[in-house]
Amino acid sequence: MYRVLGKTNLRVFVVGFGGIPIRVLSIDDAVKVVRRAYELGVNFYDTARGYGDSERKIGLALKDVRENVIIATKTPSRDYDGAMRDLEKSMSELNVDYIDVWQLHNVSSFDTLERVLSSDGALQALRDARQDGKVRFIGITGHNIEVLLKAIEAYSFDTIQFPFNYIADDAKYELIPKARELNIGTIIMKPLAGGELSYPIVALRYILGHDVSVIIPGMKSISEVEENVNSIIENPTLSEEELRLIEEDKARLDKVFCRGCMYCMPCPNSIPISPLLRIQQFINRTGFSEAVLRIYERAKQTVPNCTKCLQCEEKCPYKLPITQLIQEKLAWLESQLKSSHKI
Ligand code: SF4
Ligand code: SF4
Structure with a gap:
């Protein structure tokens, strides 16, 4: 149930902890959820500067077991100075004197990639921080497979993080094999497609059938943690019936997901197409947050x-x-917000 995180040589339990959803919990509840994951053997915790107070909660939950866990966080900054400020803030929020894996967050366009790789870009901050011992390994995260392929050709990152699940499985063709060839650790975000898959446990096992290092489902209750971890341990492979269920669910989601x-x-009329189409995933992760309300207004x-x-529609590869x-x-969305008295 452990895999090696690429060239970092870190040994990671295959189910890691995705740190977005605990932002909506109280500090006490979040600490309990994170701690339960630790008790069950989870040793990889992924958070980000941009996930509300997730860093602080993870830091609190793990402060007495720091040496036993791998903490990954991210900077959204694209420039050197901004990234360095983020690092200080992340270390202070997490209450740690080093970060195991520091990642460039959501580099999903070629322009952004060019900016972070430039001489005064954020990548140089990651490299300097590693040199100074504040960071052990450096990585990159993003949603666009082509951009990530270019990124790992341009620089020898230790890890990459990207979405992969049975409905969004493009990474299996080029990115995962390329990462394996370059010995880059692969961290799988959105393994449950933001809560839209009908068979979550089957979905986790589907991913583990591929050559990836660690999956990081977002978890916000003790029962979710126990279900995710135990089901993987008890029954890691897929049955014929489960493979059939996956195909059925893929057919259901194919033209709506x-x-x-x-x-x-961009849309010429500034319609936030992708954020709107993925709004249910945002709500599953963050509740009716400010970000959700902003997407609604726009x-x-x-x-x-x-x-x-x-x-x-002509540009959408999934038609x-x-x-x-x-x-x-x-x-x-309007009906959800109305029934929750948010508008
Ligand atoms: S058809 Fe698509 S690109 Fe054109 S205005 Fe509508 S949403 Fe925007
Ligand atoms: S609508 Fe199609 S092209 Fe646009 S983000 Fe979604 S899947 Fe990609």
Whole structure:
């Protein structure tokens, strides 16, 4: 149940801890959830500067077992100085004097990649921090497979983090084999597609059938932690029946599930296509957060202006009926917000 995280040589339990959802818990509850994961053998904890107070909660939960765990966090900054400020803040929030894996967060466009790789870009901050012993290993995260492929060709990162699950499985063709060839640790985010898959435990086992290092489902209750960890330990492989269920679920989601690749963007009328299509995932992770309300406000103003130019649908590799889906998602979001008295 342990795998090696690429060239870091760190031994990681295959189920890691995705740190986004604990932001909506109280400090006490979050500490209990993280601690339960630790008791069950989870030793990889992934968080980010941008995940609310997730860093602080993880730091609190693990402060007496720091040496036994691997803590990964991320900087959203694209420039050197901003990244260095983020590092100090992350170390202070986590209450640690080193970070195991420090990652460039969400590098999902070629422009952003160029910026972080430039001489005064954030990558240089990661390298200097590693040199100074504040960081042990450095990585990159993103949603776009092509951008990540270019990133690992341009620089020898220790780890990469990307979405991979049975409905968004493009990474299995080039990225995962390339990472293996370069001995880069692979950290799988969104293993449950943000809560949209019908068979979550089967989904985790599906991923572990591939040559990846660690999966990091977001977990916000003790029962989720126990279910995820125990089901993997008890029954790591997939049965014929489970493979059939996966195919059924893939067929259900194929033309409605947005993979977040961003190929459709930008819309000439500023419609937030991908954030709107993935709104249920945002809500599952963050509740009715400020970010969700911002997406709603922008969508409400822009979706009625869709001219049906179809630029987006032509660019979507999955041929999603975007013009129809944005209307449906906006109506769904509005009804959710109304029934929760948020608007
Ligand atoms: S069809 Fe609508 S959503 Fe798509 S690019 Fe054109 S205006 Fe934007
Ligand atoms: S709508 Fe299609 S192109 Fe746009 S982000 Fe989603 S999957 Fe990618």
